[in-house]
Every structure is written in C-alpha cells, then in structure tokens.
Amino acid sequence: MPLVHKDSAHLxxxxxxxxxxxxxxxxxxxxxxxxxxxxxxxxxxLLLFFMGNPDSIHIGSSGIIYGLFSYLxxxxxxxxxxxxxLLSFMLLMYYGSMFWGVFPWQEKVSxxxxxxxxxxxxxxxxxxxxxxxxxxxxxxxxxxMDADKREDPYARFDKRA
Numbered sequence: 644m645p646l647v648h649k650d651s652a653h654l655x656x657x658x659x660x661x662x663x664x665x666x667x668x669x670x671x672x673x674x675x676x677x678x679x680x681x682x683x684x685x686x687x688x689l690l691l692f693f694m695g696n697p698d699s700i701h702i703g704s705s706g707i708i709y710g711l712f713s714y715l716x717x718x719x720x721x722x723x724x725x726x727x728x729l730l731s732f733m734l735l736m737y738y739g740s741m742f743w744g745v746f747p748w749q750e751k752v753s754x755x756x757x758x759x760x761x762x763x764x765x766x767x768x769x770x771x772x773x774x775x776x777x778x779x780x781x782x783x784x785x786x787x788m789d790a791d792k793r794e795d796p797y798a799r800f801d802k803r804a
Contacts, residue, residue, distance in 0.1 A: 648703055657704045664711035667734075671727060672718070672775055682767045683710035683760070690759035701753040705744070706760035712738055713764025721772055722779040 648654040669676050687706040695701055712734060719731025745758040 653703060657708065660708045661704050661711070664708055664715065667715055667730070668711060671715075671730065671779075674778060675771060675775055678771065679711075679714060679767060682770075683707055683714060683763050686710070686763035686766065687756070687760040690762055691753075691756050694759060695753070695755040699753065699755070701756045703753070703756070705753070706756035706763075709741065709744070709757045709760030710764035710767070712741065713761040714768045715764075717765050717768035718771070718775055721768065721776070723776055724779040727779055 648657065665676075665680065668679055672679060684707055687710045691701055691706060716731045716734055719727040719734070722728070741757075744752070745754055745761055747754045
C-alpha cells in the first residue's frame, strides 16, 4: 500500500508529510527509530488487511503518516518531558484536522487506511512506553541548583519581606 500512489501530486503530498514525521521520530526517539517505523508500517498494514473494505483499493502512505503522527502525539504526552509535550500539543494544533480523515466522509479516500495507521501509532506508543520514558524524562538542569548551597536559587524571591 505505501509504495503505490495515484499520481505525482499524491506522491509528493505523502512524501513531504512522511519525511517530516520520520524526521521528528529520528530527532526525538533516535534510539527507537527503526522499531517505530517498521512497527507502524507492519501493524498499519495488518490492521488495514483485516478491517479494510475488500472491494476498495487502498493506496498511498497516508496510513504510515497517520501512524507516525499518532505515535508522536501519544508518546509526547506520555513521555514525562515538557519539550515533547509541547511538540505533541503543537502537532495536535497544526495537524488536528487529520482527525477527520479517519471517518468515511470523503469519497475515494481510504479512511480505513488512515484509521488503521492512527490505531497502529497509538498501540506502538503504548507498547513502547517504558522504553522511551527512560530516555525522555525531565531532569533538573545543572544551572538550576547552586553547586555550593544545593538549594533553590530562586527561593529568596518566595520569602515575604
């Protein structure tokens, strides 16, 4: 399914989004990139095989795109990292309209492919939760604590005069 496209515009639209999603995965989940990409591809294809309409032709890599963005949003909110939560929120705001692609409101669009990709990304994020949380938890930056006193440098502002 992801290697066949209708025309060059379909191919170009999917390529840009796939590259952007994969780039975000590489940047933020470098140690799990191969596992995430292959798992989303395989699981989205399997889910589409079982839940897709047999009389339809499902082409394009939009199922994988939905899987990657679903993974990024779910894993970002579960990561325990402010930066990844912000990224998830930004993706949700910018790509929030993708949500409507999982419903059968557009003719000749594989909503089953979109839905299977979104489910695959969500499941992979839940399955790999313990593995990516180890690397993405927030820690106190070194500049925040005074090395000599080991106390909060901003505590003096909390005291009332």
